[in-house]
Amino acid sequence: MQIKIKSFDIVILLLIISFILPHAVYAAPGYLKQTQFPIEHSISSEIHYMVPAYLEIGDMLFLDSTSDNPRWNVSGKDHACIYIGNNEFVGTTYNEITEVAEVNIENYTHFMTSESLKNPAFGYVASATDAEKQAAVNWALSRIGDAYQYLSPLKIANPDLPLPTADKWYCSEIVWAAYYNLDECIDIDQNGWSPIPWLVPAVSPNDIVYDDDVVMY
Secondary structure, three states: OOOOOOHHHHHHHHHHHHHHHHHHHEEEEEEOOOOOOOOOEEEOEEEEEOOOOOOOOEEEEEEEEEOHHHHHHOOOOOOOEEEEEEOOEEEEEOOOOEEEEEEEEEHHHHHHHHEEEEEEEEEEOOOOOOHHHHHHHHHHHHHOOOOOOOOOOOOOOOOOOOOOOOOOOOHHHHHHHHHHOOOHHHHHOOOOOOOOOOOEEEEEOHHHHOOOOEEEE
């Protein structure tokens, strides 16, 4: 018995093969380049970076910056934010919708695909209970929409003080303030309220990394 294949059938078959083959190759084991942490991929071929499985709510992410601006490229870690669960962090970032830097929520993929941030490291406040970590997260979330603090490195824990930068935050300042504002204050700045080395009481990501209350994974 002979099977007759029309030219139209051949065209349809080729179209089907051309669609299936690239996705079959893309999904093949070992095809995706390995990264520092597990990744997921969707049919749209977007890559999503996932936080390490050990990360808990209230833990912190620290990154290095390659920015030419010395304010955002100091010795040690340059950016800090707090993990709120579901692969998301709260901290000061550039909001692409409002086009301003402010307290905002970003997915981990945002940081891992940034051109100026690299070398992620994670830490946690060892002296905080799970309830206190959640309270710190809740406090940080209550500041969403607050503007970025450009004017001075002076750290302020109370956003209601009659000072022009009281309700504005730089990245490590809001991470520090979230724990400082707990009912049982936890100060995660290794310098406390000393003006040294920043000339005014200030807190850098590195000051948090090396505080006695903080343990790095």
